[in-house]
Amino acid sequence: MSLSTKFGDRRGALAAVVTVVLLVLGGGILARAATAPGPPPQPDSSQASAAAPTPATSDPAPAESTAPTAAPEAVVPASDFGTLMAPSAPVALRIPSIKVSTKGLVDLNLDDKGELEAPRDAQRAGWYVGGPTPGEFGPAVIAAHVDSSRIPAVFYNLGRLKKGAKAIVDRKDGTTATFVVDRVARYPKAKFPTAEVYGDTAGRAELRLITCGGEIDPRTGHYADNVVAYAHLVG
Amino acid sequence: MRTTIKLGTATLGSALLLTLGAGMAQAATSADGNTMAKLRPVALNGVDASGTAMVTVTGNRIDVTMAASGLLADSPHAAHIHFGAEARNECPTASDDKDGNGTLNTTEGGPAYGPIVVSLTKSGDTSPKSALAIDRFDTAPGGKISYERGSINVSSDVAAAISAGKSAVVVHGVDHNDNGKYDGETKSELDPKLPTEATDPAICGVLASAPSGGVQTGGGGTADNNQALGLALGGGLLLAAMGTGAFATRKVTNRI
CATH class of the missing domain: 2.40.260.10 (Sortase)
Structure with a gap:
């Protein structure tokens, strides 16, 4: 009787320890997976x-606007980069x-x-x-x-x-x-x-x-x- | 049964077609390519200039864009694409100074970059014949070159060499004595009517092929499947904990 009680107690303690370990481990992994950022965002x-109406940003607009000369200047072969x-x-x-x-x-x-x-x-x-x-x-x-x-x-x-x-x-x-x-x-x-x-x-x-x-x-x-x-x- | 055979034949047929198509596409574009040269000061010549040249090869045609700054202003700068099967296909180093005079002239750079294959003139002929057509090269207003020229025809060999990353762009014109113009006693080894300052190599860069294909920039740690695995594993362990927890609780209850 006393033997079986001891045995039962030990098993209970072991189970408790295992429980804690599993809780911590499982909870940790779950938390990481849940809070993980997920798959990376993809471009829309x-x-x-x-x-389409490319704003001034895509063109070196300043170069053009500072030139007071009229637009038909296409003869000039030198390109301004x-x-x-x-x-x-x-x-x-x-x-x-x-x-x-x-x-x-x-x-x-x-x-x-x-x-x-x-x-x-x-x-x-x-x-x-x-x-x-x-x-x-x-x-x-x-x-x-x-x-x-x-x-x-x-x-x-x-x-x-x-x-x-x-x-x-x-x-x-x-x-x-x-x-x-x-x-x-x-x-x-x-x-x-x-x-x-x-x-x-x-x-x-x-x-x-x-x-x-x-x-x-x-x-x-x-x-x-x-x-x-x-x-x-x-x- | 018959259906299966038909399907098999169809698959085989389309696979053949696909292979054929891919092969043909490759053959047509084998010499095509995007190349780029970082133009940097030629050894020993002391020019504080730099730039970039980009050459796009499409069959026997090349399109060239080049920007440079820091060159002797308002003076013609001959510019060429060089290639030689026997050359080292690189820019010259100090050890190429064969006459030991402390500067590199165009001929001394020959073993490094080879002969001229394209003259990057602003108009007219672009063959090696125009190598010293100084009235048709960019004069670098303010020390800057902004050069664009499309549809230059080259031989298949030259196109292939450029695509393969074996050619170099060289921009000439060095004001060794810093007096703002090409002059001096030493005449050009290429044309005795010109001072060597007018033809010495100033900046140079090998036209390297662009990287092929994409980049492997992911470990996959945040991709969908890993997250799912984490959730499953974590959840499973928690379930197991519930089981062992129940067992432990029962034991404790039993004792009381």
């Missing part, structure tokens, strides 16, 4: 094309509207297949060193992860970025390059528009912000799409 299709900056590597990126503020950008190169490598550290953004520095003529490229294998990363909210938002790049020489977002689009990686993203920017200093998007491809374990934000220099 309305953000994918530049606004508007605002451009001297080369200087980026050191920080701020996008206030989606609460991005990241310092210590890493250098990104091309891998053996000629593809742009991603930053090794999910909590750091990277700059493609083969391209222009942000502020120079051409498409400067900054890429960052949308998430790690556990938590959101630098560009988690990139898909939420809207046309007209500002992206501010601090540069090594102490100057700041401010860009305005023209559009945000999502592409299957298999149909990545290389020419659009990396091609000629017709004299403008532009910025490309790239991250992952869409669904996870079960075969590769990677996201199937890329989200790309296009922006141009305003000063």
Whole structure:
């Protein structure tokens, strides 16, 4: 009798301990899953094309408006490229509207297949060193992860970025390059528009912000799409 | 049964068509590409200038856009695309100063970037024949070049070399003695009527191919399935806790 009581007590205590452990563990995981930010936001299709009546932001308007001469000036072959900056590597990126503020950008190169490598550290953004520095003529490229294998990363909210938002790049020489977002689009990686993203920017200093998007491809374990934000220099 | 066979044939047929189509598309665009050169000061020549050149290759046609600043103002700056199968396909370094005079002239840069394949003139001929057509090159008002020229025809070999990232853009014209003009005793090795200042390479950059495809910038930790897994796992453990909890409570109740 006394034996069985002891045995029963022990079993009861063990059960209590197990209960507590399970509660803590289960509750913790559940809380994390419940409070987890969920899948990253994807760009709205309305953000994918530049606004039709492109406002002054997309054109180097000051150059035109300061010229008092009449409009039919098309004979002049010299093109004015508007605002451009001297080369200087980026050191920080701020996008206030989606609460991005990241310092210590890493250098990104091309891998053996000629593809742009991603930053090794999910909590750091990277700059493609083969391209222009942000502020120079051409498409400067900054890429960052949308998430790690556990938590959101630098560009988690990139898909939420809207046309007209500002992206501010601090540069090594102490100057700041401010860009305005023209559009945000999502592409299957298999149909990545290389020419659009990396091609000629017709004299403008532009910025490309790239991250992952869409669904996870079960075969590769990677996201199937890329989200790309296009922006141009305003000063 | 018959349906299955038909379906199989149809699938095979469309797969063939798809493969064929992809193959053809590739053949048509094999030389196409977007390239870009970061133009930086040529070694030893001490020009504080920089710029970017972008060249888009479509078949045998190239479209060029180039911006540069910091060059000698209001003076012609010959600019070319260079490529040589035997060249190193890069910009010259200090070790290319064969005559050891402390500066690099265009010929000394040859082993690095090769001969001229395209003259980036503002009008007229764009062949190597116009290499020194100084009246048709940009004169860099304010030290700046804003150059755009489309539909320049090149040979298939040149198009392929540019697409493959093997060519370089060189902008010439160096005011070595900083007196605001091209002058000096030393004549150009390319044209004795010009001072070497007018033809020495100022800024240079290799036209590198654009990255191919997208970027792998996600670990998937916040994607749908992981969240669902977390909810299921957490919920399951809580359910188990309810079970063991009930057992423990019963034991305690029993004792009382």
